[in-house]
Amino acid sequence: xxxxxxxxxxxxxxxxxxxxxxxxxxxxxxxxxxxxxxxxxxxxxxxxxxxxxxxxxxxxxxxxxxxxxxxxxxxxxxxxxxxxxxxxxxxxxxxxxxxxxxxxxxxxxxxxxxxxxxxxxxxxxxxxxxxxxxxxxxxxxxxxxxxxxxxxxxxxxxxxxxxxxxxxxxxxxxxxxxxxxxxxxxxxxxxxxxxxxxxxxxxxxxxxxxxxxxxxxxxxxxxxxxxxxxxxxxxxxxxxxxxxxxxxxxxxxxxxxxxxxxxxxxxxxxxxxxxxxxxxxxxxxxxxxxxxxxxxxxxxxxxxxxxxxxxxxxxxxxxxxxxxxxxxxxxxxxxxxxxxxxxxxxxxxxxxxxxxxxxxxxxxxxxxxxxxxxxxxxxxxxxxxxxxxxxxxxxxxxxxxxxxxxxxxxxxxxxxxxxxxxxxxxxxxxxxxxxxxxxxxxxxxxxxxxxxxxxxxxxxxxxxxxxxxxxxxxxxxxxxxxxxxxxxxxxxxxxxxxxxxxxxxxxxxxxxxxxxxxxxxxxxxxxxxxxxxxxxxxxxxxxxxxxxxxxxxxxxxxxxxxxxxxxxxxxxxxxxxxxxxxxxxxxxxxxxxxxxxxxxxxxxxxxxxxxxxxxxxxxxxxxxxxxxxxxxxxxxxxxxxxxxxxxxxxxxxxxxxxxxxxxxxxxxxxxxxxxxxxxxxxxxxxxxxxxxxxxxxxxxxxxxxxxxxxxxxxxxxxxxxxxxxxxxxxxxxxxxxxxxxxxxxxxxxxxxxxxxxxxxxxxxxxxxxxxxxxxxxxxxxxxxxxxxxxxxxxxxxxxxxxxxxxxxxxxxxxxxxxxxxxxxxxxxxxxxxxxxxxxxxxxxxxxxxxxxxxxxxxxxxxxxxxxxxxxxxxxxxxxxxxxxxxxxxxxxxxxxxxxxxxxxxxxxxxxxxxxxxxxxxxxxxxxxxxxxxxxxxxxxxxxxx
Numbered sequence: 001x002x003x004x005x006x007x008x009x010x011x012x013x014x015x016x017x018x019x020x021x022x023x024x025x026x027x028x029x030x031x032x033x034x035x036x037x038x039x040x041x042x043x044x045x046x047x048x049x050x051x052x053x054x055x056x057x058x059x060x061x062x063x064x065x066x067x068x069x070x071x072x073x074x075x076x077x078x079x080x081x082x083x084x085x086x087x088x089x090x091x092x093x094x095x096x097x098x099x100x101x102x103x104x105x106x107x108x109x110x111x112x113x114x115x116x117x118x119x120x121x122x123x124x125x126x127x128x129x130x131x132x133x134x135x136x137x138x139x140x141x142x143x144x145x146x147x148x149x150x151x152x153x154x155x156x157x158x159x160x161x162x163x164x165x166x167x168x169x170x171x172x173x174x175x176x177x178x179x180x181x182x183x184x185x186x187x188x189x190x191x192x193x194x195x196x197x198x199x200x201x202x203x204x205x206x207x208x209x210x211x212x213x214x215x216x217x218x219x220x221x222x223x224x225x226x227x228x229x230x231x232x233x234x235x236x237x238x239x240x241x242x243x244x245x246x247x248x249x250x251x252x253x254x255x256x257x258x259x260x261x262x263x264x265x266x267x268x269x270x271x272x273x274x275x276x277x278x279x280x281x282x283x284x285x286x287x288x289x290x291x292x293x294x295x296x297x298x299x300x301x302x303x304x305x306x307x308x309x310x311x312x313x314x315x316x317x318x319x320x321x322x323x324x325x326x327x328x329x330x331x332x333x334x335x336x337x338x339x340x341x342x343x344x345x346x347x348x349x350x351x352x353x354x355x356x357x358x359x360x361x362x363x364x365x366x367x368x369x370x371x372x373x374x375x376x377x378x379x380x381x382x383x384x385x386x387x388x389x390x391x392x393x394x395x396x397x398x399x400x401x402x403x404x405x406x407x408x409x410x411x412x413x414x415x416x417x418x419x420x421x422x423x424x425x426x427x428x429x430x431x432x433x434x435x436x437x438x439x440x441x442x443x444x445x446x447x448x449x450x451x452x453x454x455x456x457x458x459x460x461x462x463x464x465x466x467x468x469x470x471x472x473x474x475x476x477x478x479x480x481x482x483x484x485x486x487x488x489x490x491x492x493x494x495x496x497x498x499x500x501x502x503x504x505x506x507x508x509x510x511x512x513x514x515x516x517x518x519x520x521x522x523x524x525x526x527x528x529x530x531x532x533x534x535x536x537x538x539x540x541x542x543x544x545x546x547x548x549x550x551x552x553x554x555x556x557x558x559x560x561x562x563x564x565x566x567x568x569x570x571x572x573x574x575x576x577x578x579x580x581x582x583x584x585x586x587x588x589x590x591x592x593x594x595x596x597x598x599x600x601x602x603x604x605x606x607x608x609x610x611x612x613x614x615x616x617x618x619x620x621x622x623x624x625x626x627x628x629x630x631x632x633x634x635x636x637x638x639x640x641x642x643x644x645x646x647x648x649x650x651x652x653x654x655x656x657x658x659x660x661x662x663x664x665x666x667x668x669x670x671x672x673x674x675x676x677x678x679x680x681x682x683x684x685x686x687x688x689x690x691x692x693x694x695x696x697x698x699x700x701x702x703x704x705x706x707x708x709x710x711x712x713x714x715x716x717x718x719x720x721x722x723x724x725x726x727x728x729x730x731x732x733x734x735x736x737x738x739x740x741x742x743x744x745x746x747x748x749x750x751x752x753x754x755x756x757x758x759x760x761x762x763x764x765x766x767x768x769x770x771x772x773x774x775x776x777x778x779x780x781x782x783x784x785x786x787x788x789x790x791x792x793x794x795x796x797x798x799x800x801x802x803x804x805x806x807x808x809x810x811x812x813x814x815x816x817x818x819x820x821x822x823x824x825x826x827x828x829x830x831x832x833x834x835x836x837x838x839x840x841x842x843x844x845x846x847x848x849x850x851x852x853x854x855x856x857x858x859x860x861x862x863x864x865x866x867x868x869x870x871x872x873x874x875x876x877x878x879x880x881x882x883x884x885x886x887x888x889x890x891x892x893x894x895x896x897x898x899x900x901x902x903x904x905x906x907x908x909x910x911x912x913x914x915x916x917x918x919x920x921x922x923x924x925x926x927x928x929x930x931x932x933x934x935x936x937x938x939x940x941x942x943x944x945x
Contacts, residue, residue: 041095045112048089052082052119064256064295065333066367067226068219070189070204071152079121089116107137111146118153127153144170144179151186155193159909161847163190181210185220195853201227218249222257234264255292258283259299263306276303294325298334305337310345314338335359336373343380349564350387353380371860379563386559389552393545400535400542407535411528419524546581553577554586557593567597588614592623622675641926643669643676648828650685659693677922680706680713680833687719696735700726714833714888825927827937829944832921834886835893839900839907840934841915843880848915851882854906859884862899866892876932886922893919894945919945 056072079086093112096103114129130150137143147166154163167187175183184207191199204224211217225240241261244253262276280300283289289296301316320334339355342348356377363373399407536542554577561570574590584590591610598607614623650665666686669676676682687702703723707716729735841848852870859868868884875881887893897919902908907915916934918941928937 041092042109042112045089045092045109048085048092049112049115052085052089055082056119062252063329063364064252064327065329066364067230068223070185070192070220070223074119074121074156076121079119082119086116086120089113107133107139107142107146110136111142111149114146114149114153118149118156123153123157127157140173141176141179144173144175145182148179148182148186151183152189155186155189158193158904160190160193161909177210177212181207184210194850197227197231201231214247215250215253218244218247218253222253225257225260229260229264234266237264251288255289259296262299262303273307291326294320294323294330294334295327297323298330298337301334301337305341310341314341317341329362329364332359332363336363339376339380343376347566347569349380349383353377353384356380371864379559383556383559383564386552386556390549390556393549393552396535397542397545400537408528411531412524414531415524415527418527550577550581550584550586553580554584554590557590561593561597567601571597588618588621588623591618592626595627620674625675639673639675640677641930643673643678643682644923644926645825646673647678647682647685648826651830654685654689657692659689663689663693680710680715683710684713684715684719687722691722696726696730714831825931827924827927827940828921830921830923831890832923834888834922835890835919836922836925837884837887837893837896837917837919838925839882839884839915839917840875840879841882841907842913843874843878845913847910847913848880848907851906855882855884858904858906862904863887863892863896887919890921897945 053072056074056078059078060072062068090113093109093116096109097106110129110133114126114133117123117126117129127150130146130153133146134143134150137146147170151163151166151170154160154166163186167183167190170183184203188200188203188207191197191203201224204220204227208217208221208224211220221240221244225237225244228234228237228240238261241257241264244257245261248254249257258279262279265276277300280296280303284293284296284300297316297320301313301320304310304313304316317334317338321331335355336359339352339359342355343352356373357380360374360377363370367373399410402410536545553573557570557573557577560566560573564570571594574594577584578587578590591614595607595610595614598604598610611627614621614627618624646665646669650662650669653659653662653665663686666682666689669682683702683706687699687706690699690702700723703719703726706713706719707723710716726735839851841851852872855870859866859870866887868887871883873881873883884896887896897917899905900907900917907917916938918938920928920937920941924937931937
């Protein structure tokens with residue numbers, strides 16, 4: 001019997017040893033390896049990965065004011081927190097691959113490893129793993145799972161084209177419920193990245209029937225309901241919110257579903273309105289909702305807003321701001337909603353600016369509308385600045401026009417009134433302090449009482465939660481100190497200084513605390529003197545004040561007209577400007593703005609009034625051309641081409657020192673093309689010609705006129721430097737007195753490689769760079785050199801002047817004839833005032849779909865300060881051109897072009913398709929559009945950029 005048992009044991013061991021071999025394919029071996037691979041490696045790795053994913057979901061904090069994300073957020077923080085578990089998952093999933101190669105769980109193990117790499121943010125390795133699993137797997141469900149995760153990985157890598165190819169591949173396959181659900185979610189994420197809300201809704205709706213877990217289904221259903229609500233499909237949103245509530249969802253989803261269902265309910269009669277209002281009140285009183293009070297009040301405000309009760313809505317929003325809740329960013333949305341009410345419904349732009357400014361400080365920067373909120377804030381800030389400037393200067397001017405006794409009496413009354421208010425506030429604060437002390441002595445719990453706080457006003461609202469008070473304080477600060485940056489020791493820094501360097505001069509005035517040793521009468525008198533400092537009592541001060549009002553009115557009119565789209569206020573402001581300042585330098589532009597406003601409104605009588613004013617007062621202006629020919633701008637583009645060609649010709653003559661011909665062409669350019677886009681460059685070229693041909697005083701006049709006529713020109717810095725050099729030479733008495741003799745030869749001190757600015761600097765700089773040495777011996781006049789006739793500086797010591805021998809020099813006509821005729825269409829490397837980015841691509845190609853919106857997003861994130869515009873137009877047959885402009889600086893233009901190779905650019909990841917990108921100056925662009933020689937320009941671009 002013992003022998004038999006021993007025999008059976010040995011037989012079992014032999015069979016087991018045979019089954020352990022990975023080389024065998026018998027049923028026993030397969031069963032052993034499949035069982036061991038599944039339960040020793042794959043199962044443990046899968047369960048741990050499930051725990052990691054559940055932890056990611058549990059720690060998600062959703063911003064329910066935005067459409068909630070489809071997937072939990074993964075970033076470096078989540079990867080670091082789960083690093084140990086993810087490595088353990090990889091280790092356990094690797095066990096079947098290493099020791100059970102003939103099992104059927106190899107492909108599933110690879111998928112688990114790929115998912116772990118995905119959560120580790122190692123997307124490149126994850127993609128390779130999913131591709132390999134798809135290649136080796138014989139199980140179609142495993143292949144489908146690998147491809148769905150590959151699509152998710154491509155989306156994380158922002159390779160939308162590759163993700164779309166995987167999606168299209170799976171469209172031909174029949175998937176099980178789990179893979180179908182994940183594919184629909186991945187497609188929804190893909191379309192969300194592209195901004196296609198309709199497709200996101202479609203795919204989320206298709207995913208819902210494939211869910212097994214009700215909580216996960218409720219989350220997706222909530223995201224779907226939000227999108228229905230955002231697109232105005234309130235009935236569909238109501239259905240989805242109702243279905244969520246029927247399935248006992250998690251508390252937060254249930255709470256927000258109940259909250260939002262009031263937004264999409266029909267308000268057909270008063271009974272419905274009362275029912276929803278009562279529902280909100282009930283939620284507000286529920287102790288379980290204590291941490292959500294700010295959100296409930298916000299929704300109550302939105303409910304009142306739907307009914308048009310703006311004041312009541314504002315009251316709820318202010319209460320929402322005061323409440324401290326657990327929801328992230330809720331204050332930002334309350335501030336923004338209040339700002340919108342003041343802006344869109346009440347037209348109180350000053351108050352709107354205060355709320356928008358508060359909103360931007362706390363608004364989530366990842367929100368899609370963040371840039372729009374910032375832009376609106378900036379517009380309203382500019383509005384508030386101009387509005388407050390007008391109000392302040394008008395008040396100061398009224399005080400200035402008073403007689404001396406009246407002015408002093410008025411200011412004295414103002415100071416006394418402010419002192420009374422201060423005393424009243426102080427008494428109220430002392431009374432509050434006394435009340436708090438009595439409560440503490442009597443044992444009353446004051447934990448929830450509002451303690452004394454000098455930053456709390458009488459209404460119980462914290463000062464920094466009161467945008468109106470903040471706006472008033474900011475205006476007063478700017479009036480007193482100017483618009484200074486936020487920095488340490490701001491009183492001791494010069495206005496606008498951002499560094500740490502302190503000013504050596506006397507520091508600006510500081511606001512000292514009231515000195516108890518000073519009598520109230522002396523303190524009041526000192527305050528009166530402080531106010532008098534701002535009153536424009538002299539003629540010059542009054543002129544400065546008037547100029548400030550004039551500029552503020554013009555800017556305010558433009559803001560009303562162009563940014564706020566309030567033509568009624570714009571008209572009122574423009575006409576106020578013209579009435580108050582009939583000789584304003586902005587008259588032509590103001591007339592044209594009013595002409596367009598009345599034309600759009602169909603007011604023919606007023607339109608004709610401003611048409612006549614433009615034609616009579618400014619007959620040679622661009623506005624006179626525009627009122628007669630609406631296509632003037634397009635025609636002017638052709639004129640600009642001709643102007644650029646003439647300018648290139650004049651500049652060529654200037655470089656060859658043929659100043660007479662250069663001046664003739666400049667005169668022709670000015671007379672024939674007075675509205676060209678290179679007026680500043682033309683004027684500056686004339687300055688450089690003047691420096692070599694006319695008296696110094698003429699040069700000075702032209703420089704001063706240039707600074708006045710072209711304040712925004714990029715050549716202002718160059719003109720300023722030349723004027724500084726001129727003044728320096730004048731002080732040293734080194735300027736020449738007369739115009740130099742006409743000379744058609746290149747100046748000796750100027751090399752052909754010097755820039756135009758360097759050449760002009762050489763012209764006005766002294767010819768003797770070092771201090772001359774005075775020789776006591778009698779000078780040898782036979783070896784004396786001539787003075788440089790191209791300079792405006794003279795020698796500091798007297799030397800004999802010998803008239804240059806010009807008999808062998810060719811005259812201007814000879815020089816002009818000997819020069820090769822300049823090609824007016826040749827590309828120029830000369831610096832320009834604007835540059836464009838050009839992208840030429842195959843028309844209709846899928847890789848370039850929705851290209852303009854993608855570049856708008858790219859421009860906002862990478863070059864938001866440049867205020868770029870995007871246009872698309874046909875280029876040649878089968879080719880489309882995208883144009884981004886204007887880029888003001890050549891360095892920024894080069895940077896823009898370089899970034900097109902990076903993954904963040906819309907074309908950075910496109911492969912296998914031929915397209916062209918380059919930057920081009922505005923002058924060269926005009927020539928390029930005529931020639932359309934892409935290869936020739938690219939050669940020029942490579943050689944010069």
